[in-house]
Amino acid sequence: MRLYPSMEDCTGSGYHVRAGTQHFVNALKVDHDPKDIDLRGQNFELMPFGSGRRICPGISFAFQVMPLTLASLLRGFDFATPLDELVDMEEAKSLIITRATPFKALLTPHLSASLYD
Numbered sequence: 331m332r333l334y335p336s337m338e339d340c341t342g343s344g345y346h347v348r349a350g351t352q353h354f355v356n357a358l359k360v361d362h363d364p365k366d367i368d369l370r371g372q373n374f375e376l377m378p379f380g381s382g383r384r385i386c387p388g389i390s391f392a393f394q395v396m397p398l399t400l401a402s403l404l405r406g407f408d409f410a411t412p413l414d415e416l417v418d419m420e421e422a423k424s425l426i427i428t429r430a431t432p433f434k435a436l437l438t439p440h441l442s443a444s445l446y447d
């Protein structure tokens with residue numbers, strides 16, 4: 331989605347970065363009450379939208395739409411795992427956090443069929 335990736339060497343905060351360098355932010359997990367975590371990229375604990383100058387420009391739109399989307403899904407469907415097993419939260423070894431086993435969910439409509447048109 332990045333419109334203008336940096337194609338040349340550049341300098342930021344005193345660091346010289348060569349063109350083509352892959353850059354990863356090392357987000358440290360600090361134990362805070364989840365409701366105190368700022369998702370707008372301010373405190374580096376959880377940055378689903380990135381941070382700084384290149385932070386996701388869709389962030390405000392996403393904040394408006396996500397609760398409605400989630401509420402609609404929860405209102406319209408029962409969620410379960412295929413064999414009713416607990417969700418396996420084991421993490422795979424990777425640069426970013428991914429699941430060791432893919433997450434599978436079974437959604438069952440629980441409202442009258444006409445409401446899903």
Ligand code: HEM
Pocket residue numbers: 331332333334377378379380381383384385386387388389391392396
């Ligand atoms: C839950 C929803 C979303 C999440 C979690 C998300 C996450 C992200 C992340 C992590 C980045 C990279 C930021 C960085 O490099 O520092 C990004 C970039 C971007 N996002 Fe989103 N995004 C979401 C929704 C949206 C929406 C709704 C739009 C547009 C309507 C959008 C448009 C963009 C664009 C254009 C960029 C590139 C910005 C740039 O490179 O300067 N995103 N997003």
